[in-house]
Amino acid sequence: xxxxxxxxxxxxxxxxxxxxxxxxxxxxxxxxxxxxxxxxxxxxxxxxxxxxxxxxxxxxxxxxxxxxxxxxxxxxxxxxxxxxxxxxxxxxxxxxxxxxxxxxxxxxxxxxxxxxxxxxxxxxxxxxxxxxxxxxxxxxxxxxxxxxxxxxxxxxxxxxxxxxxxxxxxxxxxxxxxxxxxxxxxxxxxxxxxxxxxxxxxxxxxxxxxxxxxxxxxxxxxxxxxxxxxxxxxxxxxxxxxxxxxxxxx
Numbered sequence: 001x002x003x004x005x006x007x008x009x010x011x012x013x014x015x016x017x018x019x020x021x022x023x024x025x026x027x028x029x030x031x032x033x034x035x036x037x038x039x040x041x042x043x044x045x046x047x048x049x050x051x052x053x054x055x056x057x058x059x060x061x062x063x064x065x066x067x068x069x070x071x072x073x074x075x076x077x078x079x080x081x082x083x084x085x086x087x088x089x090x091x092x093x094x095x096x097x098x099x100x101x102x103x104x105x106x107x108x109x110x111x112x113x114x115x116x117x118x119x120x121x122x123x124x125x126x127x128x129x130x131x132x133x134x135x136x137x138x139x140x141x142x143x144x145x146x147x148x149x150x151x152x153x154x155x156x157x158x159x160x161x162x163x164x165x166x167x168x169x170x171x172x173x174x175x176x177x178x179x180x181x182x183x184x185x186x187x188x189x190x191x192x193x194x195x196x197x198x199x200x201x202x203x204x205x206x207x208x209x210x211x212x213x214x215x216x217x218x219x220x221x222x223x224x225x226x227x228x229x230x231x232x233x234x235x236x237x238x239x240x241x242x243x244x245x246x247x248x249x250x
Contacts, residue, residue: 002031002040012049027066028052047076054083058230059176086230149200161199168192172236173229180239181246189236189243205244212240 009016022028023039028048030039048069055065068074106112153161171188178185196203196211203211215221215233225233 002042003046005039005041008041008045008049011046012053014049014053022049022052022062025062025066027062027069051076051079054079058083058086060231089227090230153199161195164195165192168195169225169228169232172239173232176229176231176235180235181242185239186243186246189239192240193243205248209241209244212237212244215240 003011005016005019009019019028019039023030028041028045031042031045032040034040051069052065055068056062060068103112150158168188168191172185172192175182175184175188193203193205193208196208215225216237222233225236
């Protein structure tokens with residue numbers, strides 16, 4: 001069966017202009033062109049368009065989607081299983097956020113008691129200790145001071161630091177539609193660099209860039225950022241590498 005641009009657009013809930021653009025950039029080609037210049041899409045295009053929309057929902061950009069779908073070993077079944085897992089993780093994360101909002105509302109109304117730490121998800125104390133241990137293992141005594149500094153803080157100070165780090169990561173995630181080197185992203189990456197130096201250990205620009213690389217090399221650290229927003233770990237790595245290189249020249 002073949003589909004015209006309008007039929008496929010209506011089927012997928014996209015615009016004809018979108019399909020024209022996907023054809024133009026090589027992301028979704030028609031199976032054939034009629035003598036009248038009309039585009040005709042086959043069954044393969046139906047499933048490829050579904051994949052494109054899945055990846056878009058998971059915040060991949062079109063260039064990344066094209067590179068992924070054009071891999072010689074691309075497997076539709078594996079991709080669908082991966083999408084399902086990612087979407088389930090997003091459901092879990094959203095449910096956690098909904099629960100946090102509901103609990104915070106009840107707390108502010110005086111209906112329940114709530115730990116201040118429960119206000120923040122993603123950068124808990126256990127992860128801070130994990131970061132410190134990993135930094136010490138990789139970079140030695142300079143980073144080893146991190147754990148001692150952390151343990152010296154009062155609960156109130158720890159909560160403030162956790163809140164600051166959560167704000168930084170969420171703000172970077174909110175700007176992922178911009179380039180990693182954009183001023184908005186670099187502002188928050190600079191805040192992250194300052195927070196590490198202010199609260200954990202003396203972090204050189206070289207170590208900061210290596211830390212960003214660790215976010216994509218180590219699945220444990222990657223998962224922390226992917227839970228905030230898919231693609232954030234790789235985005236952080238690029239943004240931190242740019243920040244380090246740019247500031248090393250100053």
